[in-house]
Structures are given as structure tokens and as C-alpha cells.
Amino acid sequence: MNYSLLITILAILLAVWYAWRYYKLRRNINHFAAQARAKNTSTNIKELENLSSSVSSILSAFNLQLSTSDAERARLATVLDQITDGVLIADAQGLIQFANPAAGRLFQTSTPLHHSITEVIRHHQLVEAWRRCQKTRELQTESVEVPSRHQYLQLIVIPDRHASGSLLLVQDLTRVRRLETVRRDFVSNLSHELRTPLASLKALTETLQDGALDDPPAARRFIDQIQIETDALTQMATELLELSRIESGRLSLDLKPVSAFELLNSASERMQLQAERAGLSLRVECADDLPKVNIDSQRLEQVLVNLIHNAVKFTKPGGEVILEAETGNREVRFAVRDTGVGIPADDVPRIFERFYRVDKSRAGSGTGLGLSIAKHIVEAHQGKIWAESVEGRGSAFFFSIPTV
Ligand SMILES: Nc1ncnc2c1ncn2[C@@H]1O[C@H](COP(=O)(O)OP(=O)(O)OP(=O)(O)O)[C@@H](O)[C@H]1O
Ligand SMILES: [Mg+2]
Numbered sequence: 001m002n003y004s005l006l007i008t009i010l011a012i013l014l015a016v017w018y019a020w021r022y023y024k025l026r027r028n029i030n031h032f033a034a035q036a037r038a039k040n041t042s043t044n045i046k047e048l049e050n051l052s053s054s055v056s057s058i059l060s061a062f063n064l065q066l067s068t069s070d071a072e073r074a075r076l077a078t079v080l081d082q083i084t085d086g087v088l089i090a091d092a093q094g095l096i097q098f099a100n101p102a103a104g105r106l107f108q109t110s111t112p113l114h115h116s117i118t119e120v121i122r123h124h125q126l127v128e129a130w131r132r133c134q135k136t137r138e139l140q141t142e143s144v145e146v147p148s149r150h151q152y153l154q155l156i157v158i159p160d161r162h163a164s165g166s167l168l169l170v171q172d173l174t175r176v177r178r179l180e181t182v183r184r185d186f187v188s189n190l191s192h193e194l195r196t197p198l199a200s201l202k203a204l205t206e207t208l209q210d211g212a213l214d215d216p217p218a219a220r221r222f223i224d225q226i227q228i229e230t231d232a233l234t235q236m237a238t239e240l241l242e243l244s245r246i247e248s249g250r251l252s253l254d255l256k257p258v259s260a261f262e263l264l265n266s267a268s269e270r271m272q273l274q275a276e277r278a279g280l281s282l283r284v285e286c287a288d289d290l291p292k293v294n295i296d297s298q299r300l301e302q303v304l305v306n307l308i309h310n311a312v313k314f315t316k317p318g319g320e321v322i323l324e325a326e327t328g329n330r331e332v333r334f335a336v337r338d339t340g341v342g343i344p345a346d347d348v349p350r351i352f353e354r355f356y357r358v359d360k361s362r363a364g365s366g367t368g369l370g371l372s373i374a375k376h377i378v379e380a381h382q383g384k385i386w387a388e389s390v391e392g393r394g395s396a397f398f399f400s401i402p403t404v
Pocket of ligand 1: 306310311314338340341342343351352356357358359366367368369370371372395
């Protein structure tokens, strides 16, 4: 064998050996890479699965919270829309950031938003309360009467803990105040009404004891006077009892279909003599084919008698009293009109209160209970009663009774 052939064979063997080594190395690397890839992927998928399940549970918890807070927000919005108390939220500068509808109504402004407290509240004492709260960061309360708006308002200003603004709550105490006044007036009027006849009874009996008994004609006069006073007291007691029975809802109505024409005629007959004695003409102006109303005729006749009695008392001789009835929208409307002294406009809203009399020195005034009794009887029939009057010209009293 020659020398060059040997070298060629050796070179081929060396190349084959290197090729084999290279092939083995590549195979190992591929295997290792495949193994590593397989291992890594499974780890990632698991982690991803964990991550995705926590994300979705956070998401569902968030959705739940969102819908709960949406429901709460809707509930709160309904409450704020419906409550009769006004709610305002103002920022540190006093600009209104939120106002519920009641606040707008109470302060009689349609757009309180983004206006200043001063512009909306328009009452220096209430604005002062807000200023005090801003300064001291303490709750402030203020009650004021607003005569121009016929209101009695209470304002509570609460500092906002999280911001430098404040929350303002406004309550309308007009009705409560009015009821308090009516109750106070009632007690003082009642004691006054009782004191007058009791004092004259005491004076009359003392005079009799002091010797008037020995003077029969004078004694007779005093005893007649005693009778008048006790009658007045009895009448007052009866009316008060009647009122309290009606007010406590213990009035039982004996409802029957009655024609308005008959009711007016029956009341007119009862009062005819009194009207004639007072020099007045009393007449009925009513169609006889009006629909019947379901009423307690005795009680409603009492209402008419009370109204006619007033008309007769407060109309000068020569005047007239007219009784009317007409059908309206699902109701029959009754009216008692007179050509009497009339009632001042300021007194008209108050005459249905117990013991209210326009001018106590007016001739013919009674105890001031007649109209309150009438009002309660009409309201027990689901009806309404009201008055219109022009001072010096006359008055008209109306009441309506539903026909259905
Ligand atoms: N027709 C009328 N014209 C003018 N004033 C009236 C008329 N009706 C009522 N008033 C006024 O309203 C007040 C209240 O009336 P109301 O019938 O309640 O009491 P009264 O007549 O004074 O007493 P009572 O009816 O208890 O005997 C009266 O005192 C009177 O001042
Ligand atoms: Mg009366």
C-alpha cells in the first residue's frame, strides 16, 4: 500500500468520527431542549390557569359589588327624590353640588345646582348657620320664619368629614307649627269660653244670695239669666263632645241616597222662622232633578243649619240668604250665600278652626265651633268645604259631596 492511500483512509475515518460526534451532540441538545420545553409549558399553563381563575373570581366579586352599589344608589336616589325634607350638598366655597327636588320646592327655585348658598337660601340667618359650620366644622341648627314665603323652616348644617364642604338638611315645620298654634289657641280659647259664663253664673248667684232673692221680679230675671248661661255652657259641652267624637273617627254615618233639593228645602224650612225674625229672605234655588247623594241626611242638614245660622247672624235686615245645589265633576256642590258683612280675606282660611271668630265683638258671635263641626261632618262624607267672601258685600260657603 502506498503512503498517500493510507493518509486518505485516515482522513476519511477522522471525518466519519467527527460527523458521528456532531450528530450525537445535536441529538442530545434537541432532546434536552424538548424536555425543557415540555417541562416549562406545563408549569406556565398551570400558573396561567391559577391566574385566570383568580382574575375571574375578582371580576365576579367586582360585578356583584357593582350591582349592589347600583341598587343602593338607585334606592338612595329614590329616597332623596321622594322625601319631603330638602337635601343640599355644597362645596367649600358654598356652591351647590347636589340638590334634591324637595330642596328646590322649599326654597322655591327650580335650578339650585351650581348656584351659591346665598342665592338659593335667601335668608341671612340660614346663610349665617352655614358660615358658622364652615368656620367651626361643627353641626349647626337654625329655625326661622320666612313671612314672605309663609314658611317656618329648620336648617341643619353638617360638615363633610371627607371634603371641606357641607351637607344641608332643610325641614318644613310650617304645618307642625300651625298645629301647635291651633292646639295652644284651643286650650286658651276653651278656658276663656268657660271663664265668661262661669264668672257671670257666680256673679248672678252671689247677687241672689246677697238679697236679690227677696225681690221676686229681679230674682226671676237673674234666674232666667242663669238659665241662658247654663244653656250656653251645655251647648258648648255638647258641641265639644260632638267635635271630639267626629275627630276621633267615632262618628257613625247613616248613609242613604238623598236628593239635594229635599235636603236644602228641609234645612230652609227649619231656619225660615229665624230668618224672618231677622228681617231676611231665605230661599232655595235648586233644580229638583239633581242626582241623589249618598249621605247621612241628618248630619248634612246640621251642616246646612250651621251655615244658614251664620248667614242669618251676620246679615243685616233686608238682606237675603240663598241656598243652592248643582252637579259638578262626580259631585254635588252645595252653597249658602248671603249679602252680609263678609269676612276679611286674612280670616277666611282660619274660620274653620275651633273657636275661631273673626271679631269677638261682632254682634251674634257664638262659640266659634259651628264651622269646625260642619267641616268634620263634610270630611267624614269624603267631601270638601270652603268659603269665599268680600268684606261688606257678603259671603258664600260651599261644600261638595262626591256622587260615586
Ligand atoms: N256668613 C258669615 N258671614 C260673616 N262672617 C261669618 C259667616 N260665617 C262665619 N263667619 C265668621 O266665622 C266665625 C266662625 O263661625 P262659626 O260658625 O264657627 O262660629 P260662631 O258662629 O261664631 O259660633 P257657633 O257657630 O259655635 O255658635 C264667626 O264667628 C264669624 O266671625
Ligand atoms: Mg256659627
